[in-house]
Amino acid sequence: MNSFHPVALVAAAAACALSACGGSGDDGDKAPVNAAPAGVFGIQTRSYDGASDDLLTAGLGKAGLQGALPAYADPLHPTVAELRRAAMYTSYRGLIDTTTAGGYGVLYGPNVTATGAVATGDGKVAGTETLAVLADNAVTLMAQVPASFDPKNPCIVTATSSGSRGVYGAISTGEWGLKRGCAVAYTDKGTGGAPHDLQNDTVPMVDGLRRAAASVGALNPNSPFGDFVAFNAGLSASELTAFNTATPNRFAFKHAHSGRNPEKDWGQFTLAAVRLALYAINQQFGEKNSSGERLATFNAGNTLVIASSVSNGGGAAIAAAEQDTEGLIDGVAVSEPAIEMPANAGITVQRGAVQVNTVGKNLIDFTTHANLYQACASLAPSLAGAPFGASFAALYNSAALPIAANRCAALKQEGLLSAAATTTAQQAEESLDRLRSYGWEPESAVLTPSLAAFEVSPAVAVTFANALARARVSDHLCGFSYAATATNGSVTTLAPAALADMAATGNGVPPSAGINLVNNRAAQGPARDFLSFTATGVADWNLDGALCLRELIRGSSAAAQRLQAGMRETQRNGNLRGKPAIIVHGRDDALLPVNHTSRPYYGLNKKAEGAASKLSYIEVTHAQHFDGFIGLPAVLPGYDSRYVPLHVYLNRALDAVYEHLKNGKPLPASQVVRTVPRGGTAGQAPAITSANVPDIATVPTPGNAIHYSNATVVVPD
Secondary structure, X not given: OOOOOHHHHHHHHHHHHHHOOOOOXXXXXXXXXXXXXXXXEEEEEEEEOOOOOOOOOOOOHHHHHHOOOOOOXXXXXXXXXXXXXXXXXXHHHHHOOOOXXXXXXXXXXXXXXOOOOEXXXXXOOOEEEEEEEEHHHOEEEEEEEEOOOOOOOOEEEEOOXXXXXXXXXXXXXXXXXXXXXXXXXXXXXXXOOOOEEXXXXXXXXXXXXEEEXXXXXXXXXXXXXXXXXXXXXXXXXXXXXXXXXXOOOOEEOHHHHOOOOHHHHHHHHHHHHHHHHHHHHHHHHOOEOOOOOEEOOOOOOOOEEEEEEEHHHHHHHHHHXXXXXXOOOOEEEEEOOOOOOOOOOOOEEEEOOEEOOOOOOOHHHHHHHHHHHHHHHOOOHHHOOOOOHHHHHHHHOOOOOOHHHHHHHHHHHOOOOOOOOOOHHHHHHHHHHHHHHOOOOHHHHOOHHHHHHOOHXXXXXXXXXXXXXXXXXHHOHHHEEEEEEOOOOEEEOOOHHHHHOHHHHOOOXXXXXXXXXXEOOOOXXXXXXXXXXXXXXXXXXXXXXXXXXXXXXXXXXXXXXHHHXXXXXXXXXXXXXXXXXXXXXXXXXOOOOOOOOHHHHHHHHHHHHHHHOOEEEEEEOOOOOOHHHHOOOOOOOOXXXXXXXXXXXXXXXXXXXXXXXXXOOOOOOOEEEOOOOOOOEOOEOOOOOHHHOOOOOOOOOOXXXXXXXXXXXXXXX
């Protein structure tokens, strides 16, 4: 493996010093001429001064990210610069708690230096930003090179987008690299927030602007960057006419409807972003040959590269490390990664003295299971004190529309709950038990009401089912579609301003930015999913749709076979090729439960690599998937008093991997980090302090150490 070596770095630094990394010289044969990576087109580089605009905050600074997003000069026609600013703002706040009491500006944030000191500045970062398109896959790539980049100490950090967001979707991970003077390699990994508006046939461009699909020509490597389409659903003229006649005012999204199953290539897209970052570095700092051409001075052998990101982006980093046959990546540091385990991996997980019954299921499997039971489970009396527990019952189980209780009754009628559960309370408690028995930790099950209220499980299930099955938007898989809806749930037109900036404000997984999940098969006509009625006039949160999605996992229909094949394409093998790596994950994660992701993957890696494994797994108590929810005390009181920011531990994991690669400092051993919740009154929790988020120990105490032996991962209780 041609990985990072200090000796190679010293040699590169010496060569750089001799030529001032840009002066002419007679050593033009040392490296090839710098060239754009294969398959990458439309490369554009812009410089940002770090004052009026910058790489991290789009000119907003620390205070601006904490405040309100500045208005567009013309909401119907936002500029490219305005969309970029909105994308950074929305993506950063979507992943990070930006309240001071939660730690922003104190433990993390633009003004907190790489060493953890709280600076008085606003944290803006000057430098260059290079955007490009990986044309064959309609994937956006980006490389940021800060002005503080040191050619004698070259480094790159990846920040593949989280969730189904666009290219700025992991800007909060990129922050760590920019502060270190590292270039940051980003990619949207074939996802994104902006849809194809099928009714009006307009499509999003890579720069965020919208154009009529008919006005955009075929992909041309010589076109201006703005001529590259971010996503087109690919319907012919006759298909589009028929589609709009049958189902007007619908939208297609890149992750769900590209027909490419992008997740299978998330690792490759991440590696492509690293190649673009190397190209961008060489364009600025590569030596010149006698003809004045920049050379590919910086390469995998002399540039430190850490693969990082969160959630789906973290899973992409893991995949990239597994698929890295070029030795591009030197280390890995990820948070709450979405990792698809192979079937029959042969890994057992034990918490304390108790074996976990169900582990290592794929995301589409455990999410469709959650989609069946979460709405009913949210009414469990034992969850009355959970975040949003009382509010959920008031909103979704009112006397006028008892949709959650109806789901409970429908589950029992379908034989998915026991006959002994005769009351709604009993049915809800049994539903909660079925979540726990399918791999949710008791701590994570507490978040059931809030995730159900935000329609997280159906949103993720529908998006991934379409993607894995390579479904076209015209397939209406399981009767689902995407549209704006009225108060009564009926399909309506979307406000033009909402569509105009959706590339920046959408998360790519409706419900998002005014577009909702629609049940085309509702008895009253197409209607918002949770408000749709059955043929017998009952609103049961569309159990039929949920059962259809579940059949795709276990059934034998043509769509099920396609989806199951897509699942196999996304499964990882556990071989990180000896790369030092740290995974941090919150024990309370209810979206990506640890029993299906990081715990079994830790075991899979140990099984695959044996003594060569350099993976440490850090499980953090009182941490869950959505740090941004902690920063919404008025909407989700209880997140603030119960949970600490996992982002703190991603930064520490990055620090640890960096120090290991640079200075040989040992990685921390696998362990449980026991944090201290802020406590106090829900919605008014006291300010966080360093005491709430203790450090990761280099050598944990025996009671906190995580062990692997004989295909079993043992996690302390």
